[in-house]
Amino acid sequence: MTVSNGRQFLSIPGPTNIPDEVLQAMNRPAIDLYSGSMLGITYSLLDDLPKLFKTAGRVYMYAANGHGGWEAAFTNVLSRGDRVLVLESGRFAVGWGEMARLMGAEIEVLAQSGRKAVDPSAVEVRLKADTKHSIKAIFVVQIDTATGVVNDLPAIRKAIDSAGHPALLMVDTVASLGCMPYEMDAWGIDVTMAGSQKGLMTPPGLALVAAGPRAMEAHKAANMRTMYWDWTFRDGPEHYQKYCGTPPEHTIFALRKAVDLLFAEGLENAFRRHALLAEATRRAVAKWAEGQVLSFNIIDPAQRANSVTNILVNGMNPQIILDYCREKCGVVLGVGIGDLTGKAFRIAHMGHTNAPMVLGTLAAVEMALKALKIPHGSGGVQAAIEYLGSEVAP
Numbered sequence: 001m002t003v004s005n006g007r008q009f010l011s012i013p014g015p016t017n018i019p020d021e022v023l024q025a026m027n028r029p030a031i032d033l034y035s036g037s038m039l040g041i042t043y044s045l046l047d048d049l050p051k052l053f054k055t056a057g058r059v060y061m062y063a064a065n066g067h068g069g070w071e072a073a074f075t076n077v078l079s080r081g082d083r084v085l086v087l088e089s090g091r092f093a094v095g096w097g098e099m100a101r102l103m104g105a106e107i108e109v110l111a112q113s114g115r116k117a118v119d120p121s122a123v124e125v126r127l128k129a130d131t132k133h134s135i136k137a138i139f140v141v142q143i144d145t146a147t148g149v150v151n152d153l154p155a156i157r158k159a160i161d162s163a164g165h166p167a168l169l170m171v172d173t174v175a176s177l178g179c180m181p182y183e184m185d186a187w188g189i190d191v192t193m194a195g196s197q198k199g200l201m202t203p204p205g206l207a208l209v210a211a212g213p214r215a216m217e218a219h220k221a222a223n224m225r226t227m228y229w230d231w232t233f234r235d236g237p238e239h240y241q242k243y244c245g246t247p248p249e250h251t252i253f254a255l256r257k258a259v260d261l262l263f264a265e266g267l268e269n270a271f272r273r274h275a276l277l278a279e280a281t282r283r284a285v286a287k288w289a290e291g292q293v294l295s296f297n298i299i300d301p302a303q304r305a306n307s308v309t310n311i312l313v314n315g316m317n318p319q320i321i322l323d324y325c326r327e328k329c330g331v332v333l334g335v336g337i338g339d340l341t342g343k344a345f346r347i348a349h350m351g352h353t354n355a356p357m358v359l360g361t362l363a364a365v366e367m368a369l370k371a372l373k374i375p376h377g378s379g380g381v382q383a384a385i386e387y388l389g390s391e392v393a394p
């Protein structure tokens with residue numbers, strides 16, 4: 001017996017739920033790539049996207065996933081042999097560094113346990129030791145979906161400044177843009193990359209890269225540049241240069257609609273919605289953790305991300321929970337990845353999501369814990385409801 005018919009709940013940290021309006025925006029014929037309406041959508045996005053990153057710099061759009069965005073970001077500013085300091089806080093900054101290594105960068109990882117955010121004081125110590133300024137760039141993620149951590153970017157910026165170090169600060173916001181505050185210029189970030197398929201509620205396939213003035217300066221001397229990603233080429237006068245070829249029209253239609261939805265909600269409201277739904281999830285997990293089997297992967301509550309919660313499962317394989325939720329309830333949870341493979345599961349609360357979606361997901365998990373006789377404190381969903389009921393005023 002199952003109770004899984006009905007709409008499937010996708011509660012994985014990307015790709016995330018796509019709003020019906022965004023799906024409908026794609027449900028149209030291809031259009032002339034030279035037409036005024038195609039040009040209009042492109043240029044309106046190039047005007048609007050910097051507002052998401054909070055930058056006066058330029059944003060570039062690529063037909064690519066996040067990994068493509070990584071390559072776009074560093075090939076534009078690095079030269080072969082340049083040293084990059086990767087700030088580990090899970091899987092993604094390290095993966096970004098691996099890509100840069102294959103393109104000829106020298107990678108140094110500032111290692112860090114998978115249960116904590118990057119320690120800004122360790123960054124400061126390492127940079128102070130680099131008296132010759134051989135480190136050219138620093139890679140860090142804002143939210144690492146493999147661990148569920150959020151890094152304190154202003155504190156990292158402060159550490160770099162205290163060390164008086166000129167390295168470019170490059171940030172991956174794939175799992176945080178549109179979900180929590182991001183202030184590229186105010187926080188002194190030189191390059192930011194993002195993907196379409198998480199907080200931005202758009203199908204996978206578009207990567208965004210924002211570049212500030214110091215990045216533009218570094219770009220001039222960079223020798224890792226390749227034509228497809230190249231900012232100088234994309235800054236050219238022709239519309240086809242904005243994509244280095246045919247525009248990925250339908251994903252662009254989708255992104256245009258998704259950005260409209262985000263602006264209509266208001267970025268601050270979207271951030272607050274994410275914070276509320278994330279805290280509701282954490283209230284439930286905290287209750288379940290009383291059973292001594294489940295626990296938060298991120299130890300310090302202040303370092304837990306507002307787009308995804310990673311839950312350790314001690315002494316058993318979490319796959320039975322995932323299988324039960326999917327097969328019996330129609331709820332798809334995220335698997336543990338990286339060091340947490342086979343040890344954790346993830347609940348995403350990112351992008352196009354609301355109280356019934358998150359409460360429904362939490363209820364399915366609690367049902368699984370009961371059905372599978374996994375020790376847990378009961379009342380997790382109740383705790384989530386009580387939190388939301390006290391925070392969301394009539």
Ligand SMILES: *Cc1c(COP(=O)(O)O)cnc(C)c1O
Nearest residue numbers: 065066067092143145174175195
């Ligand atoms: C998902 C994710 C990526 C990778 O994006 P892809 O589109 O799968 O290449 C990169 N960084 C972070 C933080 C992510 O969560």
